[in-house]
Amino acid sequence: MRFFLVVxxxxxxxxxxxxxxxxxVKPWMRYLLASIPAAGYMELQNPGAAxxxxxxxxxxxxxxxxxxxxxxxxxxxxxxxxxxITVPAHGSVTLAPGGxxxxxxxxxxxxxxxxxxxxxxxNGGTVAAVLPVYGAQNxx
Amino acid sequence: xxxxxxKTRLMDKRLDYASLGIITAAVLVDLACRFLPANxxxxxxxxxxxxxxxxxxFMVLWYxxxxxxxxxxxxxxxxxxxxxxxxxxxVYFVLQTKFEYLTQHMFFLxxxxxxxxxxxAPFGIAIGWMSEVLARGIPAWLLAAxxxxxxxxxxxxxxxxxxxxALFLITSxxxxxxxxxxxxxxxxxxxxxxxxxxxxxxxVFWLVVLDPRPTPxxxxxxxxRAAAGFLVxxxxxxISAYIALTSTDLYSFYTLCGRIFPAISxxxxxxxxxxxxxxxxxxxxxxxxxxxxxxxxxSDIKAEKDIVIPPGAKVYKANWTGR
Amino acid sequence: xxxxxxxxxxxxxxxxxxxxxSACHKNLxxxxxxxxxxxxxLALAMQDVSTNQPVTAAxxxxxxxxxxxxxxxxxxxxxxxLGNIDKILKQLGPLAKDVTVLFVTVDPDRDxxxxxxxxxxxxxxxxxxxxxTPDQLFALARRYRVVFSVIxxxxxxxxxxxxxxxxxxxxxxxxxxxxxxxxxxxxxxxxGITDDLRDVxxxxxxxxxxxxxxxxxxx
Numbered sequence: 111m112r113f114f115l116v117v118x119x120x121x122x123x124x125x126x127x128x129x130x131x132x133x134x135v136k137p138w139m140r141y142l143l144a145s146i147p148a149a150g151y152m153e154l155q156n157p158g159a160a161x162x163x164x165x166x167x168x169x170x171x172x173x174x175x176x177x178x179x180x181x182x183x184x185x186x187x188x189x190x191x192x193x194x195i196t197v198p199a200h201g202s203v204t205l206a207p208g209g210x211x212x213x214x215x216x217x218x219x220x221x222x223x224x225x226x227x228x229x230x231x232x233n234g235g236t237v238a239a240v241l242p243v244y245g246a247q248n249x250x
Numbered sequence: 251x252x253x254x255x256x257k258t259r260l261m262d263k264r265l266d267y268a269s270l271g272i273i274t275a276a277v278l279v280d281l282a283c284r285f286l287p288a289n290x291x292x293x294x295x296x297x298x299x300x301x302x303x304x305x306x307x308f309m310v311l312w313y314x315x316x317x318x319x320x321x322x323x324x325x326x327x328x329x330x331x332x333x334x335x336x337x338x339x340x341v342y343f344v345l346q347t348k349f350e351y352l353t354q355h356m357f358f359l360x361x362x363x364x365x366x367x368x369x370x371a372p373f374g375i376a377i378g379w380m381s382e383v384l385a386r387g388i389p390a391w392l393l394a395a396x397x398x399x400x401x402x403x404x405x406x407x408x409x410x411x412x413x414x415x416a417l418f419l420i421t422s423x424x425x426x427x428x429x430x431x432x433x434x435x436x437x438x439x440x441x442x443x444x445x446x447x448x449x450x451x452x453x454v455f456w457l458v459v460l461d462p463r464p465t466p467x468x469x470x471x472x473x474x475r476a477a478a479g480f481l482v483x484x485x486x487x488x489i490s491a492y493i494a495l496t497s498t499d500l501y502s503f504y505t506l507c508g509r510i511f512p513a514i515s516x517x518x519x520x521x522x523x524x525x526x527x528x529x530x531x532x533x534x535x536x537x538x539x540x541x542x543x544x545x546x547x548x549s550d551i552k553a554e555k556d557i558v559i560p561p562g563a564k565v566y567k568a569n570w571t572g573r
Numbered sequence: 574x575x576x577x578x579x580x581x582x583x584x585x586x587x588x589x590x591x592x593x594x595s596a597c598h599k600n601l602x603x604x605x606x607x608x609x610x611x612x613x614x615l616a617l618a619m620q621d622v623s624t625n626q627p628v629t630a631a632x633x634x635x636x637x638x639x640x641x642x643x644x645x646x647x648x649x650x651x652x653x654x655l656g657n658i659d660k661i662l663k664q665l666g667p668l669a670k671d672v673t674v675l676f677v678t679v680d681p682d683r684d685x686x687x688x689x690x691x692x693x694x695x696x697x698x699x700x701x702x703x704x705x706t707p708d709q710l711f712a713l714a715r716r717y718r719v720v721f722s723v724i725x726x727x728x729x730x731x732x733x734x735x736x737x738x739x740x741x742x743x744x745x746x747x748x749x750x751x752x753x754x755x756x757x758x759x760x761x762x763x764x765g766i767t768d769d770l771r772d773v774x775x776x777x778x779x780x781x782x783x784x785x786x787x788x789x790x791x792x
Binding site for chain 3: 140142143145146147148149178180182185186187188189191206207208209211213214245246247
C-alpha cells in the first residue's frame, strides 16, 4: 500500500521525466488489401501546457506512413497530404474516418494483428502507439 | 424599298448546302457527345442541346447571308457587328462547350452562365440590332412566319415594356427559388427549359429596352423604355443581395452533387454567385438607361434636322439635345 | 439530350408536385434528399468486375439499387462509406437481399478489374464493382450530375482523386428515389436512412398512387 502511494506521489515527476507528451486513446487500423493503403486512427490527447505538433509517423509494417486528411466540405470526397497535425495544449485531436488519418502505404499485416508505430514530434520527441488491425467490416 | 434581295430569296426555297452542313454537323456532334464524350475538345458541348446548337449556328449563317444581301451603305457599323457576334459566341460558350460542366457544379459559375444568357448576350444582341440584316438572311418561310398574324399578335403583347419586364423578372428569378433551383439543376429537361427561358426572357426584355428606333416606329417612348431598363434593377439587386449576404445555405444541389472547386466553401460560392448577378447586371441597367437616353437625344437631333422651318417662323421650343 | 415538350411538361409537373407535397409528404431523414421524378431512370453500360461481363441497368431490374462512385486506392472515405452502407444493410435484415450496391470506379486506369473485384468483395455480397471505359464513365457521371477528377502525380504532388460523396437510390423499376448525403461524415443517421430504404424496398408499384393519396390525407 505504501509502495503504491509512493508511486502515486512520483507519477507527476515521472511524467515530466519520461515526457509522454501525448496520450493515445483507442487506436486502430483498417486493413483492406495488401495493394491498397491501410488507414490508422486514434484520439490524441495533450495534457501539457504547450501545443504538440506531429510531423510524421513510421512503422515497420507500413513501408511509408503519411499524414493525410479527408474532407467533404462541398460534397466532394477528397484527400490531402498534411505536413503536420497540431494537438492544442490541454486539448485533443481525433484521427477518424472522414478526417485526419495515417496512411500506411505498403501494409504488411492482417486483421487481428497489432501494429506498432511511432509518431515523431516537431520538438524531436516521439510517441509510441500500438494499433489493433481490423478488416473492412468489423471496424469498431 | 430595295427589292433585289427578294430575288435571291426565291432561290433558297430548297435546303441549301450551308444549312445542310449545319444539320449534319449537329447530328455528328450529338453522336460524339453521346458515345465518345470523354476525350472531346473543350469547344464541344458537355451536353448537346439541339435548339441552342442549331439556333446559334443558323443565326451566324443567316447573319452573314443577310450582310451579303445588304447594300454596303446600309450595313450596320463594325461595333454593332461585334456586339452581335460576340453575344452569339457567349451564348454558345456558356451553353455548348465543356464550360457547362463547371456551371453545373459551382453556384457562382452557374450565375456566370445565367447572367451571360439572360443579360449580357441579349444586351449585345439588342445593341447589335440586326433585325433588317436577319430579315434579309433568313429563309422565306421563316420570314413569312415572323410576319404572320399570330406571331405579330404575340409580339405585340410581349414587346411592351410591362410584360417584357415581368417576363424578364420571372424567367430569371423563378429559378432562384431554392427548391426550384434544385429541381432544375438535377433534372436534365427542366435544366434545358431553365436556360432557354432565361435566354428568351432576356432577349425580349433587352430588345424592348434598347430599341434604337424613334417613337413613331417603336410603340413606346424612349423614356418608357429607359424606365423599364432601369426599374428592373431594383428587384434584381434585392434578390442578388439577399443571396450574397444571407448566411443560409440556399442551394443544396451543389453540396449534394459536389463542387468542382472544393477549396471554395459553400458560403463563399453563394456569396460570389450573388455578387456576380448583383453588380455587373446593375451596371448594365444603368448603362441601358444612358443608352436609351442617348438614343432619345440622337433621334431628337435627327428629328430637328428633318423639320423644315418655314422662312420667317419663330422657334419657341428648343429640345434638350445636349449640344 | 432531346427536349421533348411532353417530358418538359412532366418535369414541370413533377417540380410543382414536389413543391406542393414537400410540406405533407412523409419526412425523409435529414441526410436523404428526394429526387423522385427529377433524375432520369437508371441507365448504364459498364463491366461487372466480378464476372468480367458487360452489364446494363436491365441487370439490376427488380433490385433496389444504390449507386456510388469511388476508387480502391481510397483508404479512408470509400471504405467508411461502404462500411456505413453495410451497417444499413445489416439493419435491413432479410430485406437486404433485394438491394444491390454499385461501386463505380472513377479511376479505371489504376483499378484493374481483379483489384476492384477483391476490394468490393470485402464489403459483402451485395456490393458489385463496376468499371467502364472513360466514355462510359463520363456518360454515367454526366447523367447523374456526378463530379470526379483524377489528377496524375507530378514531381511535387501526389496522385489526387476526388469524387462526389453522395449515393443515389433507385427503386426496383430503376426510378431514382433519393440521394443519400454525408455517409462519409462523423455520425451518419443510419437508422433514418435504413427506414427510408426500407420504404423503397416495400414500395408496391401498383398501389403507389393510392399511397400517395393517403399521404395527402394523413397529415
